[in-house]
Amino acid sequence: MREQTETAVTDAPDVAMRDASAPARDTRPPRRARGGRRLATWLWGLAGIVAIALIWEVYKLLGPADGVVIGGARVLPRTTDLAMPHVWDMAGRLAEPVTRSASAQPLWLVIVLAALTTLGIAAAGWLVGLVVGVGLALVMQRWRIAEWGLLPWIVLSQTVPLIAFAPVVKSWGSRVEIGAFEWQDWMSVALIASYLAFFPIAVGALKGLQSPDVIHEELMQTYAAGYWQTLVKLRFPAAVPYLLPALRLGAANAVVGAVVAEVSTGLQGGIGRILIQFAGQASGDPAKAWGPIFGAVVLGLVAAGSVALLGVILKNYRRTEEAA
Amino acid sequence: MSEPQDASGSRQDRPTQTTPAVEVHGVDKVFETRSGHVQALESIDLTVAAGEFVSLIGPSGCGKSTLMRLVADLDEPTAGDLAVFGKSARQARLDQEYGIAFQQAGLLPWRTVAGNVALPLELHGVASAARASRVAELLDMVGLADFADRHPDQLSGGMQQRVAIARALAEQPRLLLMDEPFGALDEMTREKMQTELVRISAETGAAVVFVTHSIPEAVFLSDRVVVMSPRPGRIREIVPMRLGAEAERAERTEELREERAFFDMVTAVREALHGGSPVGAGARGVETR
Ligand SMILES: Nc1ncnc2c1ncn2[C@@H]1O[C@H](COP(=O)(O)OP(=O)(O)OP(=O)(O)O)[C@@H](O)[C@H]1O
Ligand SMILES: [Mg+2]
Numbered sequence: 001m002r003e004q005t006e007t008a009v010t011d012a013p014d015v016a017m018r019d020a021s022a023p024a025r026d027t028r029p030p031r032r033a034r035g036g037r038r039l040a041t042w043l044w045g046l047a048g049i050v051a052i053a054l055i056w057e058v059y060k061l062l063g064p065a066d067g068v069v070i071g072g073a074r075v076l077p078r079t080t081d082l083a084m085p086h087v088w089d090m091a092g093r094l095a096e097p098v099t100r101s102a103s104a105q106p107l108w109l110v111i112v113l114a115a116l117t118t119l120g121i122a123a124a125g126w127l128v129g130l131v132v133g134v135g136l137a138l139v140m141q142r143w144r145i146a147e148w149g150l151l152p153w154i155v156l157s158q159t160v161p162l163i164a165f166a167p168v169v170k171s172w173g174s175r176v177e178i179g180a181f182e183w184q185d186w187m188s189v190a191l192i193a194s195y196l197a198f199f200p201i202a203v204g205a206l207k208g209l210q211s212p213d214v215i216h217e218e219l220m221q222t223y224a225a226g227y228w229q230t231l232v233k234l235r236f237p238a239a240v241p242y243l244l245p246a247l248r249l250g251a252a253n254a255v256v257g258a259v260v261a262e263v264s265t266g267l268q269g270g271i272g273r274i275l276i277q278f279a280g281q282a283s284g285d286p287a288k289a290w291g292p293i294f295g296a297v298v299l300g301l302v303a304a305g306s307v308a309l310l311g312v313i314l315k316n317y318r319r320t321e322e323a324a
Numbered sequence: 325m326s327e328p329q330d331a332s333g334s335r336q337d338r339p340t341q342t343t344p345a346v347e348v349h350g351v352d353k354v355f356e357t358r359s360g361h362v363q364a365l366e367s368i369d370l371t372v373a374a375g376e377f378v379s380l381i382g383p384s385g386c387g388k389s390t391l392m393r394l395v396a397d398l399d400e401p402t403a404g405d406l407a408v409f410g411k412s413a414r415q416a417r418l419d420q421e422y423g424i425a426f427q428q429a430g431l432l433p434w435r436t437v438a439g440n441v442a443l444p445l446e447l448h449g450v451a452s453a454a455r456a457s458r459v460a461e462l463l464d465m466v467g468l469a470d471f472a473d474r475h476p477d478q479l480s481g482g483m484q485q486r487v488a489i490a491r492a493l494a495e496q497p498r499l500l501l502m503d504e505p506f507g508a509l510d511e512m513t514r515e516k517m518q519t520e521l522v523r524i525s526a527e528t529g530a531a532v533v534f535v536t537h538s539i540p541e542a543v544f545l546s547d548r549v550v551v552m553s554p555r556p557g558r559i560r561e562i563v564p565m566r567l568g569a570e571a572e573r574a575e576r577t578e579e580l581r582e583e584r585a586f587f588d589m590v591t592a593v594r595e596a597l598h599g600g601s602p603v604g605a606g607a608r609g610v611e612t613r
Contacts, residue, residue, distance in 0.1 A: 213430070215426055215428055215430040216430060216432065218398050218426075219424075219426075219430055220447075221398060221417075222396055222398070222417060222422075222424050223420070223443075223444050223447050223448070224417055224418045224420060225447050229447055233432075233443070233446075233447065234432070237432070237434045238434075240434075316434050316475065317434040318434075319433040319434055319475050319476070319477050
């Protein structure tokens with residue numbers, strides 16, 4: 001999942017840059033070629049998974065049972081079935097029931113249900129992060145002084161490891177009670193997810209809102225367009241190419257935040273919880289512990305993928321005016 | 325080919341259009357930069373009558389764009405007075421008295437051609453049916469009816485420029501400000517657009533302030549050509565064109581370009597540009613083709 005976040009990070013400026021320097025007209029390949037490229041992307045993804053599985057198995061076959069130890073530190077893992085179960089064992093375990101009891105659901109179903117719970121919490125966190133992030137960006141765009149005053153704090157906020165304080169956040173939450181509203185434990189998790197999600201969104205949205213060319217801003221001025229009209233007709237559309245990667249990054253962050261916060265607050269029902277639970281059973285059932293890990297990876301992909309879908313809907317906003 | 329006309333323009337005979345479109349008195353513009361003052365304009369006096377076509381010509385950096393930006397209220401003069409239809413420039417902008425086309429097309433890339441032309445109408449609350457028919461009419465006029473649903477990145481530079489011109493005309497302004505709008509066009513399209521612009525301005529009775537680097541273009545289009553000199557930007561001379569304003573302006577056709585009077589006017593403007601001396605080789609910054 002770290003991996004996932006990292007690729008998204010490097011992706012963000014890349015996309016923005018590609019959009020800004022988009023070459024002359026109609027470089028989009030014809031439809032069929034585009035479909036072919038999409039297929040190729042999937043094939044490469046599949047090939048990557050196969051390659052990882054292959055490396056895993058080859059190392060397991062050839063590597064020393066006690067791993068590779070250099071200067072007292074183990075740089076490569078043990079190759080025992082306990083540390084590295086066979087790929088097919090891990091996959092096969094998914095189809096078997098969770099426990100030995102007769103009424104037990106299959107492992108994959110448990111994981112999917114848990115993942116959906118976590119996805120819901122992460123989505124709530126992402127939405128809060130979206131509102132807060134875009135709100136902050138709007139304030140910073142509107143008032144220069146707010147940018148100077150706020151941006152350093154926003155950056156600083158990410159150096160505070162709120163995840164580490166997850167239990168504290170939970171206990172704060174438990175004291176919140178406004179009328180009929182009562183703070184639920186999952187809200188603490190969503191809050192932490194939003195804390196991680198808002199940051200890239202705020203930064204990306206600010207950059208996007210500031211991105212319109214002077215000529216376009218002046219055009220709006222000649223139309224005597226007010227702040228809100230300029231915002232709706234110019235700034236938001238211009239911000240889309242910057243917002244999309246930021247939203248994707250925010251989604252990945254929200255998932256990481258939700259999973260880790262579930263673990264540290266001990267919230268039931270999510271994938272973080274079963275991750276810990278099954279890891280505890282790993283000595284007896286090593287393949288089972290890997291199930292939730294795969295679940296978490298897929299979860300991150302689904303979250304980032306949903307945002308990519310948003311990009312398809314908004315594709316016209318990713319066009320640039322050609323430099324004739 | 326026609327009777328002489330007085331330098332202040334001859335279209336003031338319309339009863340409803342007696343206030344000049346643009347009045348500039350003693351305007352200075354100084355830019356404060358890190359490396360000191362830049363005197364972009366110095367004591368500019370210029371009156372553009374309603375319905376009159378005035379071109380600004382002069383070497384690069386003489387302040388043509390700056391003057392146009394002052395009229396459009398995108399910048400403020402350092403000294404002097406400026407009025408547009410008798411109002412302050414700011415009020416004129418708020419009242420949408422002018423349409424403007426910049427040197428770059430400046431289309432919004434996420435909007436279609438039709439969407440770009442519709443933008444000012446949309447901002448000013450024109451109902452969608454009226455908007456659609458107006459947009460269709462404008463696109464027809466600039467010859468882009470078949471491209472209504474394309475996006476700017478699918479158009480050539482010249483086509484984009486035509487969209488920008490259609491957009492400037494969308495609200496039938498009484499004053500058109502155009503900063504080298506035909507710079508990106510090929511010679512053929514350029515001549516066609518010139519003829520078109522003459523027709524439009526005659527039809528709508530709009531005053532036009534037109535910045536160009538091309539002497540023949542200025543001569544062909546204008547009632548008067550304002551020749552400017554650089555550092556500091558000043559008006560060197562205002563050359564009245566005797567190519568028949570009034571009704572004949574609408575009849576400016578391609579033949580005009582071949583006529584004797586046309587070449588005389590070109591020569592007159594060239595000499596004004598070179599400070600009255602006979603034109604030698606090496607005109608700086610101005611096309612003389
Ligand atoms: N925002 C600005 N800040 C500082 N100096 C400026 C600014 N805008 C214009 N100038 C200066 O004012 C002078 C006139 O510029 P302007 O753009 O009006 O020239 P121009 O006649 O339109 O030239 P061109 O034909 O190349 O478009 C130039 O010397 C330019 O450097
Ligand atoms: Mg200029």
